[in-house]
Amino acid sequence: MPVITNVQVTDVRFPTSLTLDGSDAMNKDGDYSAAYVVVQTDDPDLCGYGFTFTIGRGNDLCVAAAQQRGLPLVGQDVDEICADLGAVYRELQSDTQLRWLGPDKGVVHLALAAVMNAVWDLAARRADLPLWRLLSEMSPEELVAAADLRYLSDVFTPEQAVALLAGREEGRKQRIEEIAATGYPCYTTSAGWLGYSDAKLRRLCEEAVAAGYQHVKLKVGASLDDDIRRCGIAREVLGPDGKLMIDANQVWDVPQAIAWVRALAEFDPLWIEEPTSPDDILGHAAIRTAVAPIGVATGEHGMNRVLFKQLFQAKAIDYCQLDAARLGSVNEILAVYLMAAWYDVPVCPHAGGVGLCELVQHLAIFDYVAVSASLDRRVTEYVDHLHEHFVDPCVVRNGAYVLPSAAGYSAKMHTDSLDAYTFPTGTYWATPVVPETIP
């Protein structure tokens, strides 16, 4: 009966701003970072690993908040926690003094995500299963009991959510076999960062197509002339049948979004991502009506399930891009997947950053196996950065995530990486090396 003895949180930062990897119209110089949590037990071979993702300054705030969020775990029995992962989530969430700082948003919610991600990783390791399989083997009743359904009863009752999942139980095994054979489809954002030159953009698009990708995403929103030229390059490389997505990272007001997207309509984008404030449900609905048939996508800054509930209720989005490190871990993510299935909106998780690809592969595969039971209009983001820091990195082949087989949530980082990139004491930050030329 292992017992939790400590919750260790580390400030890990990678100097991505040096190469403009990850640059977009809103976020010009992020240093991809993680508030990295290790839930330690009295069994030295059993730990849980998790994190939330940030882009640099303020990662220390998430670290401090995760330390506070994790305190109630110390002394708890691992098997008791694993037997009721809804109860431990509600216990951590129930601190009303920390709740005041949100509720369910911002630093304290990112910290809850980091800690509960590590708890879910721990549960999967304890069961010796990859997270997607742990979830896929839970009954509809167990999944609904783990989900955070507070404030959602105007959508469905817990009984209705159970019935939805029960209706998708048939074929779980067959769908697992299918993903084992072909993988889960993904798209690449690596080609289209705003800081890249036209030549680099063209080369990366060509490489993506050669690697088997059907979709390519470009960052837009800084200059319309640039966007027209860059979308033209991407469409030329993709041909008429490839899927081109565009992503404005929240830089526009609603009327501006509508005008700008219409000006790019000739390139036949599949979706416009984050056209305006992530909080603007009614704004997204207005944009969606105005730019149809171009789809509207958002969610990487979707702060909590109540926001997603309203995006669904208002018919504001065509694609739900939940974030595995911003929502309150699997407990809240389950609620969003359930609502998405209820409203028949495809979930195409946000990824990239540090380790988000490692997490979302589990979620997308679980969704296909047990919740939506559909691949229609579904494609999960993939960015080829920073995977080398993870012990069980995701593997992408022929434009698809390969079914993960290692136990856990794939969130564990290499000790060497932590030694180098812990901020500000790691070996990299203690003696930073600035490249001679910055592209």
Add this chain to the structure above:
Amino acid sequence: MPVITNVQVTDVRFPTSLTLDGSDAMNKDGDYSAAYVVVQTDDPDLCGYGFTFTIGRGNDLCVAAAQQRGLPLVGQDVDEICADLGAVYRELQSDTQLRWLGPDKGVVHLALAAVMNAVWDLAARRADLPLWRLLSEMSPEELVAAADLRYLSDVFTPEQAVALLAGREEGRKQRIEEIAATGYPCYTTSAGWLGYSDAKLRRLCEEAVAAGYQHVKLKVGASLDDDIRRCGIAREVLGPDGKLMIDANQVWDVPQAIAWVRALAEFDPLWIEEPTSPDDILGHAAIRTAVAPIGVATGEHGMNRVLFKQLFQAKAIDYCQLDAARLGSVNEILAVYLMAAWYDVPVCPHAGGVGLCELVQHLAIFDYVAVSASLDRRVTEYVDHLHEHFVDPCVVRNGAYVLPSAAGYSAKMHTDSLDAYTFPTGTYWATPVVPETIP
């Protein structure tokens, strides 16, 4: 030409949980706290004072975030800042790495509020004016330039906002004279905390009526039987003409809110406050339709102007209860007041906590003088706690805030209070005294 030399932030906490002051159905044991900011200059007689309000744990996160938010101020010329208070707000807000942790919500936004509250206090002190008068003497163009209108252009253009204010310029002087004579109407929440006994509730309601209050607010939402009994007591004391408000502090889902409020309709509440998640715009709209003519009020957890925009667009609320320490200071509050006037929704600011009454008196008076030019349906919260810690405490007489006359935003705390209640090193926290009986 004074220059900013330092931004000092202090963790101040008051042990309010010991007496259940401030207890409600969601927040049972808050320790009212402030992340308290002093913007220091090279003139020892010139500082700016501000804060954000929290209820205990996590106040340290706001302190750390405010230290980061304040860094760009150091070295800046006070008069240059005062000449363009929109520019300094945008500069502090423009840190995209910190933005990732929101955007515009949670700890980093509370910290922006704390720092910019101190900057506005500094500007008012530099002009030797109380904040309400500094604002009331700004032109429509200056006010709109200071307001954060990002993401609001689907409501109005800056030109339309200027025109709205210009249309209210006539009569400014007369309205100031009126407030100087009669004060700005307020209501009391001090009677109705959930932790108080029936006898204490009745006594405090009687005292409120005797003190000239027309309105009394009760906390509800923990037990319907208790609520029926407590509302009965309050209505009996108030008589049929007194105004009774009820406040659920977010404890209900939407269907539950509708059923519960209907069960209290016999007591003729003026409004139901925070019936559900503060993020649930569409939920508030549904509740409002279902419980009319009882009004719906929310806003103390309203995270930013984009949320308020949608509350107005969706006709979700009858009363807007913005919070002076949660929104991004006067810059964002101006935007909400402008939208409220545009949609003709009365603003009745949230107050209480630590120092919120000190702040909101300036805002409510400015609104009457220069924005809404109306007192119809407007009443500002007042709670009689913790004012003794402020150098220029608000004064309430005959159920109305007395026009403040001291320069600044009334946010400066006494040195003795800081010495005692700085956490965890102040004299109080170093040797806490627990009262023998807790009511």
